[in-house]
Amino acid sequence: MNFTLQRFSGSRAGRLYCRADKRLRIHAAERRDAFMWKTDDRVLASTAIIGHGRGWEMQFHRHGSFECSVVLEGSGYFQSEGGPAVSIEAGHVVLIPPNVIHRYWTGSSIRFGVLQAERAEPETMKLFLAMAAKDRADYRLLYLSPGELDEYERLFRSWIRAVSQPLKQREQVVHAWLRLLLLTLAQSADSRAKPLSIASCADYIRDHLGEPVPIGELAKRAGVSESSFRRLFHETYGVSPKMYLQNCRLAEAQWQLRVSDKPIRSIAESVGFLSIHAFSAWFQKTAGMAPAEWRKRQRGGMDDGGESGT
Numbered sequence: 001m002n003f004t005l006q007r008f009s010g011s012r013a014g015r016l017y018c019r020a021d022k023r024l025r026i027h028a029a030e031r032r033d034a035f036m037w038k039t040d041d042r043v044l045a046s047t048a049i050i051g052h053g054r055g056w057e058m059q060f061h062r063h064g065s066f067e068c069s070v071v072l073e074g075s076g077y078f079q080s081e082g083g084p085a086v087s088i089e090a091g092h093v094v095l096i097p098p099n100v101i102h103r104y105w106t107g108s109s110i111r112f113g114v115l116q117a118e119r120a121e122p123e124t125m126k127l128f129l130a131m132a133a134k135d136r137a138d139y140r141l142l143y144l145s146p147g148e149l150d151e152y153e154r155l156f157r158s159w160i161r162a163v164s165q166p167l168k169q170r171e172q173v174v175h176a177w178l179r180l181l182l183l184t185l186a187q188s189a190d191s192r193a194k195p196l197s198i199a200s201c202a203d204y205i206r207d208h209l210g211e212p213v214p215i216g217e218l219a220k221r222a223g224v225s226e227s228s229f230r231r232l233f234h235e236t237y238g239v240s241p242k243m244y245l246q247n248c249r250l251a252e253a254q255w256q257l258r259v260s261d262k263p264i265r266s267i268a269e270s271v272g273f274l275s276i277h278a279f280s281a282w283f284q285k286t287a288g289m290a291p292a293e294w295r296k297r298q299r300g301g302m303d304d305g306g307e308s309g310t
Helices: 011-017 028-032 122-132 146-163 170-188 198-207 215-222 226-237 241-259 264-270 276-287 291-298
Strands: 003-008 034-039 042-052 057-061 066-080 086-089 092-096 102-105 110-117 140-143
Touching: 042 066, 042 146, 066 122, 066 146, 066 170, 066 198, 086 092, 086 198, 092 122, 110 146, 110 170, 122 140, 122 170, 146 170, 198 215, 198 226, 198 241, 215 226, 226 241, 241 264, 241 276, 241 291, 264 276, 264 291, 276 291
Parallel strands: none
Antiparallel strands: 003 034, 034 042, 042 110, 057 102, 066 086, 066 092, 066 102, 066 110, 092 140
């Protein structure tokens, strides 16, 4: 049996695991490296630590391998075909059996530890399917506490280092690591949702700029009272949740004005203003000038030919 290791970097790794956006602050090696193990031209397992930036999307797809994707940092969304969209954040474990149609996408940035295996020893496959089939027929979502997540990420990095080196009996080593990673998750992960962190609540606000801040809902998901949520948020970010939303709206509006040719009306709607006049008045008060003038100055005084925004 011809068992080989292939290491991919740069654009080819991007084709395997989707492009990593440079706006996500992760190590260069994590953006570029992916590993694949093949026997007689058949993929046995592939793995990577990979990051994606704001606006990334992996369309509905399926593959013949089982998938275990752990969110190491950031937040995003997961959906199986015909099912509801599910919010995922750091500590979430997505277990997907073979041939299940699914997709991922982000609102901000996200970093995964991805593991896929098409063929594993029978006991390992039995363990995975037992873990993956308890909640739904098509996937299962588990949760790791921050401490458990740190331990799993250290183990996952050790697995990548171990199997990327020249090894005797490589196939046995890969199968042993697959089983160890799954056993670790089976012992540590929980099907009960952990409370959202304040940082995850901030991620939610950034991903929903067109909506009012749902203080009551976020406080409930964080497991605290509304007054405690406001206090904890202010201690973390130095502003109230409402002011944090306004700051994010301004940053997003300025970014779109600077790098795009979108009409000001469209930009206003994307950050939660139904009226261009209300947006322009708010922008003037917050940034000190009308949006059209701000865009013009950012472009060196050149007229963008768009709406005046006044």
